[in-house]
Amino acid sequence: MKEKLLHTPEGVRDIYNSECKRKSAVEKRIHHILELYGYQDIETPTFEFFDIFNSDTGTVSSVEMFKFFDRNNNTLVLRPDMTPSIARSVAKYYSACEFPLRLSYRGNTFLNNRSYQGKLTEKTEMGAELINDDSPEADAEGIIMMIDCFLAAGLTDFRIDIGQAEFYKGIMDALEASEEVKEQIHEYIENKNALGMEILLSDLSMKDCYRNILLEYNDLYGDVTMLEKAKKLTINPRCQAAIARLEEVYEVLKLYGYEKYVSFDLGMVNHFDYYTGIIFRGYTYGTGDAIGKGGRYDNLLAQFGKEASASGFTILIDDVLSALSRQNISISLKEYAYSLLLYKSEDRQNAIPLVVKLRDAGVRTELVSITEGKMLEEYLAFGKNQGAEGILYLDGENVTVYDMASGEQETKTLQEFREEY
Numbered sequence: 001m002k003e004k005l006l007h008t009p010e011g012v013r014d015i016y017n018s019e020c021k022r023k024s025a026v027e028k029r030i031h032h033i034l035e036l037y038g039y040q041d042i043e044t045p046t047f048e049f050f051d052i053f054n055s056d057t058g059t060v061s062s063v064e065m066f067k068f069f070d071r072n073n074n075t076l077v078l079r080p081d082m083t084p085s086i087a088r089s090v091a092k093y094y095s096a097c098e099f100p101l102r103l104s105y106r107g108n109t110f111l112n113n114r115s116y117q118g119k120l121t122e123k124t125e126m127g128a129e130l131i132n133d134d135s136p137e138a139d140a141e142g143i144i145m146m147i148d149c150f151l152a153a154g155l156t157d158f159r160i161d162i163g164q165a166e167f168y169k170g171i172m173d174a175l176e177a178s179e180e181v182k183e184q185i186h187e188y189i190e191n192k193n194a195l196g197m198e199i200l201l202s203d204l205s206m207k208d209c210y211r212n213i214l215l216e217y218n219d220l221y222g223d224v225t226m227l228e229k230a231k232k233l234t235i236n237p238r239c240q241a242a243i244a245r246l247e248e249v250y251e252v253l254k255l256y257g258y259e260k261y262v263s264f265d266l267g268m269v270n271h272f273d274y275y276t277g278i279i280f281r282g283y284t285y286g287t288g289d290a291i292g293k294g295g296r297y298d299n300l301l302a303q304f305g306k307e308a309s310a311s312g313f314t315i316l317i318d319d320v321l322s323a324l325s326r327q328n329i330s331i332s333l334k335e336y337a338y339s340l341l342l343y344k345s346e347d348r349q350n351a352i353p354l355v356v357k358l359r360d361a362g363v364r365t366e367l368v369s370i371t372e373g374k375m376l377e378e379y380l381a382f383g384k385n386q387g388a389e390g391i392l393y394l395d396g397e398n399v400t401v402y403d404m405a406s407g408e409q410e411t412k413t414l415q416e417f418r419e420e421y
């Protein structure tokens with residue numbers, strides 16, 4: 001029975017000790033980037049009414065959500081996606097604002113999928129949304145920030161793939177085919193199944209320009225030169241405009257010197273229906289799935305009563321962390337330098353002013369009273385395991401400093417020690 005009490009449900013887990021420290025360090029760095037671009041923090045609730053995420057929103061499908069009821073029988077869901085919550089909140093609190101609004105967030109999202117290959121159903125996301133700006137610069141800003149966030153986290157080898165929801169929609173809306181056929185086409189594009197597409201199209205009559213583009217879909221991937229090729233394949237004005245937009249975004253990326261990080265993928269299929277323009281995903285080695293996702297969603301806020309353009313992205317923090325460990329990239333925890341101050345209860349009147357002084361000086365210090373019957377060595381081992389860089393031991397009028405990295409120790413009088421800090 002006791003043993004069972006120690007388990008967590010499938011798909012969720014504890015994050016503790018050094019892993020938790022690494023996670024906080026990465027979050028801190030990413031947050032710094034979001035702040036540098038002028039984004040302001042916002043918090044929304046962990047659960048919301050089901051309607052915020054219903055099928056009109058175009059987010060995760062209903063079966064993938066954790067649902068429950070409140071005492072008035074309203075259906076609630078653990079948020080599966082941060083973006084609709086931000087859209088709801090903006091429509092409510094910034095309804096009259098017409099200027100660019102930059103909001104950033106950190107929060108956990110929940111997907112009720114079968115957890116396979118150790119995939120988690122609870123994920124920590126950090127992201128940013130830019131509302132009331134429909135410019136190519138705004139599209140580019142999300143991509144540029146995602147790159148800066150990856151760099152700040154310590155990744156060096158990553159790639160951002162950029163697609164266009166409008167390009168795909170341009171073709172699909174112009175295509176005279178049944179919904180069933182369109183769904184099949186969607187699936188073949190998503191799975192990059194060129195043979196399936198060829199067989200499907202051989203039985204269908206359609207304009208050559210659409211047939212050609214569907215047959216070439218798998219090859220609509222690569223650097224900016226691929227866009228030239230795609231432009232020649234279609235005269236559809238929506239598709240042309242969609243490509244022109246990508247070219248404009250590319251120009252902005254070049255001004256930042258960030259074009260080296262990006263590739264274009266017109267075969268990228270929206271994972272959410274709310275996207276209306278550019279879509280992008282960040283990939284690195286050591287994780288199969290994207291570690292960052294984003295795009296433009298100009299119709300979502302209208303669902304909550306505010307007509308406003310919007311774009312943004314999110315970074316999957318847990319996946320960034322596992323990529324960093326698989327790539328053997330260590331995260332310096334220097335900014336988290338910390339120590340333990342050990343004292344015996346009879347020295348409390350000296351220990352408290354001392355710990356206050358240390359904290360005032362910016363040293364992160366845990367105050368630990370030594371339990372009778374326990375050995376100092378046991379505490380030193382515990383502190384080392386906790387990642388403490390230094391341990392102080394207050395014993396009457398003396399303070400001994402143990403340097404955990406070098407193993408050296410030095411004893412000073414309390415007076416001498418106070419004068420140093």
Ligand SMILES: N[C@@H](Cc1c[nH]c[nH+]1)C(=O)O
Nearest residue numbers: 083293294295312313314
């Ligand atoms: N919420 C999206 C990412 C995003 C943020 N803003 C725009 N898109 C996702 O989870 O995939």
